[in-house]
Amino acid sequence: MTMQEQVKINIIRGIRRLLMDHHRMSKAEIAEALSISFPTASKFIEELVNRGEVLSLGLTPSAGGRRARSYAYNPDFAHALLVYLEKKETKYVITNAYKEKILEDTAKSFLEHDPSILAEFFKTKLAENPSIKTIAIGIPGAVNGDVISYIPDYSLYANQNIKAISNLTVDLTIENDMNAAVLGYQKRNGLSHEASVVYIYMGANGPGAGILINGELVKGHTMFSGEISFIPLNDDSRVITKSDFDKDDEKSISLVSKLIQTISALINPSHIVFHQAEASEEFLHKAAENVKRYFPSDHMPALYISDWDKDYKEGLWQLAKLNLICLDMNS
Amino acid sequence: MTMQEQVKINIIRGIRRLLMDHHRMSKAEIAEALSISFPTASKFIEELVNRGEVLSLGLTPSAGGRRARSYAYNPDFAHALLVYLEKKETKYVITNAYKEKILEDTAKSFLEHDPSILAEFFKTKLAENPSIKTIAIGIPGAVNGDVISYIPDYSLYANQNIKAISNLTVDLTIENDMNAAVLGYQKRNGLSHEASVVYIYMGANGPGAGILINGELVKGHTMFSGEISFIPLNDDSRVITKSDFDKDDEKSISLVSKLIQTISALINPSHIVFHQAEASEEFLHKAAENVKRYFPSDHMPALYISDWDKDYKEGLWQLAKLNLICLDMNS
DNA sequence: TATACTTATTAAACTAGTTTAATAAGTGTG
DNA sequence: CACACTTATTAAACTAGTTTAATAAGTATA
Known part of the structure; x- marks a missing residue:
C-alpha cells in the first residue's frame, strides 16, 4: 500500500474514532484533534456525509462569531453483534455504533455442538439485521490470531478458525473472555x-x-x-x-x-x-x-x-468498535 | 507538528535505519523497503549525500541492465559514546555509526561521587571527539524517563536527572543495565x-x-x-x-x-x-x-x-543507534 | 441599525509524494 | 556490432494535503 493511501485510511479512521467517542464535533475540532488542516478534514467529512456514515447536524452555540456546524457518526450506519459464548447459554447483544442496545437475547449454548451451528446463527442474525457490520465473540479459551488454540472441555471448538468457518461478508473478531475483560476495565476506568x-x-x-x-x-x-x-x-x-x-x-x-x-x-x-x-x-x-x-x-x-460482567461486555464492545473504525470503505 | 513534516522525518529516519543496518543499498532498494516511490527516496538520499551524512559509492554488480549506484551511511558522520557505570570503574566505548570501535577505555568509578563529575567527563569526551552525536549510559538502577528513580548504595545518584545536569548539546539516553541486556539479547539472537x-x-x-x-x-x-x-x-x-x-x-x-x-x-x-x-x-x-x-x-x-556482557553492550548500542536514527537534522 | 469584531467556510495558490513517460546505461545475441 | 532487452535514473504530469486569502455568517456595541 502506498503512503498516501495509508494517510487517507488513517484520516478516515481518525474521524470515525472521534465521532464514535464524542458524538458531536465540528470540522475544526476534528481537524485539530487529528492534526490535519481544516480543508482536508472538511473534504473527508463531506465524503462520509455523502455516504450516509456521518450525519450533518445543527449549529453549535456561538463562540462569538459564525456558528460552526456539528457532525456526528450515524449510529445506524453500522451495528455490531456481540456474542458471549458460555457453557450453559449464549448471550448476545446487537448495538448501534454508539453502543446503544438494539436487541439483547439469549440463544442455546453452542460450545458443545459443531461450530458450523454457530456459523448458521451468525448468518441468521446478519439476515435479520443487515446493518450489522461486525461481530465480536468472547470465548472461555485461548485465541491465537483467529484460531481457538486451546479450549478446555469443548473439544469441537479446539483449533477451529471461526472466522474461516463462518465465511462471512462482515468482519469477525474472537477474543478470550479474560483478555476482553481487562481491556474493558482499562476503558471503563x-x-x-x-x-x-x-x-x-x-x-x-x-x-x-x-x-x-x-x-x-x-x-x-x-x-x-x-x-x-x-x-x-x-x-x-x-x-x-x-x-x-x-x-x-x-x-x-x-x-x-x-x-x-x-x-x-x-x-x-x-x-x-x-x-x-x-x-x-x-x-x-x-x-x-x-x-x-x-x-x-x-x-x-x-x-x-x-x-467482571460489565468489564467483559465493555471489552468486547471495544473490540467491535475497533473493527467498525477499521471498516473497509468498499463494503 | 503537521502531517507532512512527520512524513518527512519518518522517511529520513527510515533511510538512516536501513543504511546503518545494511551498509550498502541502492535507491530502488531503499524506496522498496520504505514503501515510498523512487523519486521521493532519491530526493531525500541526495539531500543526505549533500549534507555528508550518506556516502555515494560505486555501482552494484549488474542485474542485466544499467547498474545501480549504491549508498551507505557515512560511519564518521555520527559517533556514539557508550558508558557503563559500575561500582569499581566506568567502562566506556566510542563507536562510529557502524558500531566499530574508535576508542575503548576505562575511567574511575563515578557512582560514589557527585553526578556533576560525570557531567564533566561527558564534556571532556565531547570536546575530544566532536563527532559524538549521542551518549548512552547503562546504570545499575531504575530509570524513569530521564530520572534515576531508584539506585541502591549510590545515594548521590538517586532521583537525579543526568541529562538535565549534563546540559549537553547532544542527545543522552540512560537505561537500566538489565533492560539494556534484554534488548541486546533480542537483537543479537x-x-x-x-x-x-x-x-x-x-x-x-x-x-x-x-x-x-x-x-x-x-x-x-x-x-x-x-x-x-x-x-x-x-x-x-x-x-x-x-x-x-x-x-x-x-x-x-x-x-x-x-x-x-x-x-x-x-x-x-x-x-x-x-x-x-x-x-x-x-x-x-x-x-x-x-x-x-x-x-x-x-x-x-x-x-x-x-x-551478559555482550548482551548489555549490544543493548546500549541499540539505544544509541536509535538516538542517531532520530537525530534532529538542525544539529 | 451601521460598524467593528469574531469565527466558520470556501477558494486559490502552494508544496510534496506518486505515477507515467522519456532517457541513460548497461547486457546478450545473431 | 547492430538490435532487442533489461534495469536505473530523470523529467513531467498528476494527486492530495497545507497555507493563505477571500467570503460568509454570526455577535457586540455605539
Whole structure:
C-alpha cells in the first residue's frame, strides 16, 4: 500500500474514532484533534456525509462569531453483534455504533455442538439485521490470531478458525473472555493508553488472569499467559484453585498475598483487579497488609474489585468498535 | 507538528535505519523497503549525500541492465559514546555509526561521587571527539524517563536527572543495565520485533530480571518490575539471593524451577535467559525436567545461557543507534 | 441599525509524494 | 556490432494535503 493511501485510511479512521467517542464535533475540532488542516478534514467529512456514515447536524452555540456546524457518526450506519459464548447459554447483544442496545437475547449454548451451528446463527442474525457490520465473540479459551488454540472441555471448538468457518461478508473478531475483560476495565476506568493491569478471575472455567502491559494484551508465545493456577505458591506445589479464594481464613489470605506479591515483583502493574463475587474489600485489605510485611509498600499496586460482567461486555464492545473504525470503505 | 513534516522525518529516519543496518543499498532498494516511490527516496538520499551524512559509492554488480549506484551511511558522520557505570570503574566505548570501535577505555568509578563529575567527563569526551552525536549510559538502577528513580548504595545518584545536569548539546539516553541486556539479547539472537523474553541476572547489585513483552521493555508503574528476589518462593518467605543459584543441590534446582514455572505461568515468554557464569546447561536441564512435572511442556519457554556482557553492550548500542536514527537534522 | 469584531467556510495558490513517460546505461545475441 | 532487452535514473504530469486569502455568517456595541 502506498503512503498516501495509508494517510487517507488513517484520516478516515481518525474521524470515525472521534465521532464514535464524542458524538458531536465540528470540522475544526476534528481537524485539530487529528492534526490535519481544516480543508482536508472538511473534504473527508463531506465524503462520509455523502455516504450516509456521518450525519450533518445543527449549529453549535456561538463562540462569538459564525456558528460552526456539528457532525456526528450515524449510529445506524453500522451495528455490531456481540456474542458471549458460555457453557450453559449464549448471550448476545446487537448495538448501534454508539453502543446503544438494539436487541439483547439469549440463544442455546453452542460450545458443545459443531461450530458450523454457530456459523448458521451468525448468518441468521446478519439476515435479520443487515446493518450489522461486525461481530465480536468472547470465548472461555485461548485465541491465537483467529484460531481457538486451546479450549478446555469443548473439544469441537479446539483449533477451529471461526472466522474461516463462518465465511462471512462482515468482519469477525474472537477474543478470550479474560483478555476482553481487562481491556474493558482499562476503558471503563479511564486508564491510560499504556496502563499495566492484571485482572484475576476464578471463573467457572478455572482460574486465570487477563494481563495488560504497556497498554497491550499479554498473550504469551503459546497463548498460555495468565494461567496463575500453575504458579507454585502452595507448599505442596499443587495448583491454585477457586476454593483457595473462597475462605476468609489465614491460609487463603496468605495464598492471595503471595499471588499479589509475585505479580508485583515480576511485572509491577499499577492495578490488580478482582472479581466482585470473589473478594471483599476486607479480604483485600488483609491481603495487602500481609504483602507489605515482605514487599515495599511504595511499589504495591492498587487493589480493586470490579464487576467482571460489565468489564467483559465493555471489552468486547471495544473490540467491535475497533473493527467498525477499521471498516473497509468498499463494503 | 503537521502531517507532512512527520512524513518527512519518518522517511529520513527510515533511510538512516536501513543504511546503518545494511551498509550498502541502492535507491530502488531503499524506496522498496520504505514503501515510498523512487523519486521521493532519491530526493531525500541526495539531500543526505549533500549534507555528508550518506556516502555515494560505486555501482552494484549488474542485474542485466544499467547498474545501480549504491549508498551507505557515512560511519564518521555520527559517533556514539557508550558508558557503563559500575561500582569499581566506568567502562566506556566510542563507536562510529557502524558500531566499530574508535576508542575503548576505562575511567574511575563515578557512582560514589557527585553526578556533576560525570557531567564533566561527558564534556571532556565531547570536546575530544566532536563527532559524538549521542551518549548512552547503562546504570545499575531504575530509570524513569530521564530520572534515576531508584539506585541502591549510590545515594548521590538517586532521583537525579543526568541529562538535565549534563546540559549537553547532544542527545543522552540512560537505561537500566538489565533492560539494556534484554534488548541486546533480542537483537543479537535475531528475535522478532514482538518477542517476549525474561533475562535473569544475579548480579553484584542483587538479583533481578530484564523483561521484554511484545517487544517492549516492561518497567512497571514504579520502575520495580523484574525484582524477582521479592517473589515468595522460599518456604519462609525470605527473598531469593544469589546463593540460591550457586549450588547444584536439590534446593537450588527446586528454587530455580519454581522461578521458571512462575514466570511461564504468568507471562509465558518464549525465552528465559540466564547469565553464563550463573547457570550451566546441566543445571538448566535438571530445572526444566523438574518444571515439566507440574507444568505442561508445550508451554515451556526455551531456556538459554547467554553472555551478559555482550548482551548489555549490544543493548546500549541499540539505544544509541536509535538516538542517531532520530537525530534532529538542525544539529 | 451601521460598524467593528469574531469565527466558520470556501477558494486559490502552494508544496510534496506518486505515477507515467522519456532517457541513460548497461547486457546478450545473431 | 547492430538490435532487442533489461534495469536505473530523470523529467513531467498528476494527486492530495497545507497555507493563505477571500467570503460568509454570526455577535457586540455605539
